[in-house]
Amino acid sequence: ILNVEQSPQSLHVQEGDSTNFTCSFPSSNFYALHWYRWETAKSPEALFVMTLNGDEKKKGRISATLNTKEGYSYLYIKGSQPEDSATYLCALLGDKLIFGTGTRLQVFP
Amino acid sequence: DTGVSQDPRHKITKRGQNVTFRCDPISEHNRLYWYRQTLGQGPEFLTYFQNEAQLEKSRLLSDRFSAERPKGSFSTLEIQRTEQGDSAMYLCASSLASFGGVLELFFGEGSRLTVL
Numbered sequence: 001i002l003n004v005e006q007s008p009q010s011l012h013v014q015e016g017d018s019t020n021f022t023c024s025f026p027s028s029n030f031y032a033l034h035w036y037r038w039e040t041a042k043s044p045e046a047l048f049v050m051t052l053n054g055d056e057k058k059k060g061r062i063s064a065t066l067n068t069k070e071g072y073s074y075l076y077i078k079g080s081q082p083e084d085s086a087t088y089l090c091a092l093l094g095d096k097l098i099f100g101t102g103t104r105l106q107v108f109p
Numbered sequence: 110d111t112g113v114s115q116d117p118r119h120k121i122t123k124r125g126q127n128v129t130f131r132c133d134p135i136s137e138h139n140r141l142y143w144y145r146q147t148l149g150q151g152p153e154f155l156t157y158f159q160n161e162a163q164l165e166k167s168r169l170l171s172d173r174f175s176a177e178r179p180k181g182s183f184s185t186l187e188i189q190r191t192e193q194g195d196s197a198m199y200l201c202a203s204s205l206a207s208f209g210g211v212l213e214l215f216f217g218e219g220s221r222l223t224v225l
Contacts, residue, residue, distance in 0.1 A: 089151055099154075101149070
């Protein structure tokens with residue numbers, strides 16, 4: 001059974017601060033690692049799908065890296081804004097997604 | 110709206126009652142997944158279908174839970190004799206699976222169940 005861990009569990013930052021979260025997983029065979037952003041009362045929204053060791057993806061102020069050999073992925077948010085407040089989930093994809101527990105980010109104005 | 114839709118969005122029921130949730134996936138997607146999310150946890154896998162076939166069912170899914178996807182389109186998740194521990198957000202997702210694998214899951218907004 002794949003165990004996907006995320007840290008920290010929650011994070012409170014001021015507007016303008018940069019922040020990063022970690023997703024750890026056992027190095028094993030899987031198709032891809034996904035990052036999702038889940039705002040309250042909305043559906044989880046896919047941010048990145050990463051498949052290759054050394055992958056780096058970027059979308060605006062948000063970027064992610066993947067190291068499959070050592071079993072981790074980082075998500076970075078540069079210059080956090082209040083609208084970035086959400087739960088950020090990582091998940092490993094085989095036949096199904098196995099999710100981590102998420103990092104709840106709160107950005108204060 | 111061509112996304113994944115779930116109904117109802119909220120359900121409050123008394124312990125012992127049966128509840129049913131419906132999920133309408135993106136129309137061309139052949140895979141449909143059910144997840145459950147409780148406070149402080151990430152979504153936990155319950156079951157998934159490829160077309161009308163239920164391919165995997167989690168050990169988390171007790172005999173009181175049953176899911177169907179009779180025509181390979183919409184799916185229902187029924188919980189019989191609900192217990193307070195069933196209170197959770199039930200998420201549905203769909204995807205397109207091909208020989209190359211599954212690329213991305215698209216989620217609905219979830220059905221929140223509260224069992225009193």
